[in-house]
Amino acid sequence: MKYVESLNQALHRLLDKDSRVLLLGEDVLDPYGGAFKVSKGLSTAFPDRVFTMPISEAAIVGMGTGLAMRGMRPVVEIMFGDFILLAADQIVNSATKFPLMFNSKISVPLVIRVPMGGRRGYGPTHSQTLETFFMNTPNLDIIAPSHLHDPGQLLENAVLASDGVTLFVENKSLYAQELMDINQPHAIFEFQKLGGSEDLLYPTIKVSIRDVEKQDIVLIAYGGMSPFVLQAAEKAFFEEEIAVTCLLVSQVKPLPMGTLRRVCASVGKVLIVEESLKYGGWGAELSAQLHQSQAKNSPIHIRRIGASEFVIPSSKELEEKMLPQVQDIYQATKDLFNEC
Amino acid sequence: MKYVESLNQALHRLLDKDSRVLLLGEDVLDPYGGAFKVSKGLSTAFPDRVFTMPISEAAIVGMGTGLAMRGMRPVVEIMFGDFILLAADQIVNSATKFPLMFNSKISVPLVIRVPMGGRRGYGPTHSQTLETFFMNTPNLDIIAPSHLHDPGQLLENAVLASDGVTLFVENKSLYAQELMDINQPHAIFEFQKLGGSEDLLYPTIKVSIRDVEKQDIVLIAYGGMSPFVLQAAEKAFFEEEIAVTCLLVSQVKPLPMGTLRRVCASVGKVLIVEESLKYGGWGAELSAQLHQSQAKNSPIHIRRIGASEFVIPSSKELEEKMLPQVQDIYQATKDLFNEC
Amino acid sequence: MLVNLSEELYRKVILIRLFEERVLTLFSQGKLSGTTHAYIGQEANAVGVISHLREEDTVFSNHRCHGHYLAKTGDAVGLLAELMGKETGICSGLGGSQHICNRNFFSNGIQGSYMPIVVGMALTEKLRNTSAVVTAFIGDGTLGQGVVYEAFNIASLYQVPLLVVIENNRIAQTTPIELNLAGSIAARTQAFGIATTELDTTDAEVIFDCAGEIIANMREDRRPHALIINSQRLGPHSKGDDTRTEEAIADMRRLDPVPLLEARLTNQAREQLRAEANEIISQAEFLANQSGVRSLEMAK
């Protein structure tokens, strides 16, 4: 099953099983079914519960907030995640703030779906990874399934099992990707689903080189970077015999630090990989927390890779130079292995 | 001279000496002169170049962008920094992006003044420190003078010496504060202005305990936290004989890493203090970079203090529990001193 | 429905007026801190409209929300305690003057930001086939905010039972409407296909009658409506920040809704209702002073 199908089916299930679930977004009606087809078929099956919206991103999020405050379970689709900044005030100063400032008198169970990421040649305003903008928003969950997760299940969790605001990040480059079944044996990797009380709904997938005991380096990544880190891990192992363990996080915020710390502490070398800007990005907080968690005599060496401080060029060739590639991750892995 | 006077006089000078300088903002006209009086007197002295604006924060920033693209040097005032998120799209997807995506064919010399910070009992939507939201915006400078800086001079630099977009952060709690003249001898501290090529316009002030050679801990802070860290440093020295060096940064982004690294590397213990949310805040990137800069056998131990993950309560007593206080900094300094 | 309409409206109007005056006094005595935005002069709007609302009808208000809140709930105790930052406050001191929430009443301090939120709330009422209406209060200055028009458009497209009360006091903080607003307010709401009524009065009874008809219709036809009330802010924007001339304000005072209603009451009724209101407020102050501050422990 493809990533996009998993999400689409989950929305069908959600609308089917819970009458509080509603869908709002631009161009979501059939036959179009949304710019990336995640909403395909929904308006046909549930004509009264799928609402096409004008080009009004702030109002789309605001409407979702109002519906949620009155007991609905709205899922709003932002056509391109780049447009989420139009709703930044709505997210920070209303949706997430109301439950806190109103002393928990109300809840806002709202899911905001944001297709993020580049690699499609859409250029500077249609390719960004902007969820990191919201890293210091209290009371906001940021969730981003990889192709090793069950994206549909995670979406269901966000819609029904969470009572708060969720920014649900779908990397555009994953939509057409076949999901990887981590319960099937794999030629190179072995998989383990990690999670405790802090990340129950949104597990982290641990990927290690099959039948290899040693672990030299931990790569931490999420969402659209997942296929890249797996390839880099494979390459590092076969070309350099570096044993890389990948942690594919789905709970981008709050960081599942318990889970991550346990793995990182024992390995001691960590490379954080993200598609968003490295500067002030996701890895910054993660690095700061990992640093602070170092035990007295076992230091952790942390490095980060992310997009460069620039716009995302339209030209495919130039875009590649901006965003982290397999080769970059592989190189940084080697460097870290040799450096510390 | 008070912080607010320094800014106000700088605006007078700017309008006086450069006809490209314009001022836009809500309620900036005399006799009111802006909510915090930074714009006082300007509309009287320069009636044709001070523009009162409707309650349209996105458009205020957008207008500034358009004026700047046509060769003006606009300074726009956002009444409360909390409203800057209404202009997030304007800042990220237009003002800062144009010079990059248009291949440097144009420049956008725009200064956006944002009064940030709490401690006035204004509550959840009028007390925040939101500049950290923009930490991962390429091509944006974030500047925040402390009361040891010359705020007016820094504002002049941002308006005339920079050709890019500057988010100029004024902590509301500093407005009424008397500026400290670092060239005057001080009973307890000695001062040094640091800066190299990367932070020429916006220096860092180094504050050490007078006549004390040893340095136990470096406190790094900016803007509104500056009076607090100085008090904590004083307390730590007199009560615990911990010699604290404070680095008061004014160039919040890009971080003046050369300057900071030099001081931190030699001391080895760093406490980063910020008024914005610790989680995903300014200190996250700073910590990540300091960590990565550690030399082989001289580790740096980094700790962070910031606002809690919550809203800023209206009640003064509750607000105090949310925001970092002298006691918190003092305690964290002691802990770090004893811990590592 | 009401025994004596003038008396019933006055009961609420005078409670709001005296409450706001007490709040300003407490501020000037240093017994309150933070901020407040007095509703003085506009009481007739809140009372005239909200008197028609039921428990299940939602009201969303702005920075100048005390009047709306008192008209909807009568809860002076919770409001004053909230202003004082006390545990017994409506939001236990977290929200303060402009961020309150009690049952179906809400307010927020970001101008205009809740307009799409009320559209979502009104859509819920429509989907659930209730007869409830959602009412939002905004000021003339807030018509500068773009999201307001996004909300107008969607409210009209989906025909939701949203009443937008635009309190046009011809000023925003210190800026007169001429410098803030081009064109006309009524033309703006109408341009989005929203039925619009404009009132030029500070008479609570006139507002009451007009709002009654609008709201009764909305319970049937489930459509949005805009009610523009041209009125006067008689006090400062917040506290002590009035840049208008004494004369200008004196002029407005001739339309003060309080004496306007009082002229229709017996001396006895007036005195009694004033006394009752004062008693409620004093009691609220007493209770708020009794209350402590809630505990809050958070990592920094």
Next chain:
Amino acid sequence: MLVNLSEELYRKVILIRLFEERVLTLFSQGKLSGTTHAYIGQEANAVGVISHLREEDTVFSNHRCHGHYLAKTGDAVGLLAELMGKETGICSGLGGSQHICNRNFFSNGIQGSYMPIVVGMALTEKLRNTSAVVTAFIGDGTLGQGVVYEAFNIASLYQVPLLVVIENNRIAQTTPIELNLAGSIAARTQAFGIATTELDTTDAEVIFDCAGEIIANMREDRRPHALIINSQRLGPHSKGDDTRTEEAIADMRRLDPVPLLEARLTNQAREQLRAEANEIISQAEFLANQSGVRSLEMAK
């Protein structure tokens, strides 16, 4: 001014039409990647309006900007190279189809976001006492964005020489105007006090005449103006994403601005101008293919 108006307008219209068709072909052949938004069917708008603009007049456009750009600059070479991501592209491949900048021409891909920016630009012209006008093109769907109204309001308050051309093709991506827009477009701009002209035509000459008068006036009176042009998008929104029926589109084709102009030309003029346009485009394609990709080295 022009020897033969029909010919001069057709020269530009046909360049845009053939350029856009070539772009779609290149996409279908896999020779272009990323995205594009064909201006096919709306060429008369760009040509009719922009033919009156001078070098110093600024144009700000949106995702569907190729036609506006070609009408303003005639620069097919730079545009095609930009679409191909080449170094010789207008922005050396950084911007691509919807983010271009050349002298006083700009476009951006966030709908509506540049409306306050053009107000700032137009204010600059006013302050500098030039006679330049600033023109912004937006679509009907973009009237959903709140910031557009913030800009209308300020443009009107400060009376800046901003011409807002609203190209109403009655569709936004796949959504018909009835589902996106309540009330009326002209009522909206007028509600903000902006003089408004509405045209129901795809005839470049009619648009030319009307725009000429508006722009000439604006050079004198320095006031904002809205020009609504009801027109037709004959191609897909982007490429191959048209959800409308064949019949609906065939119906619209009767108003195709190209044959409308061609009917006024001699066969010879028509063929010659077509040939010239094709030549320009082929030359542009040739040059773009010659160009390399710029270097870019950045830390990750």
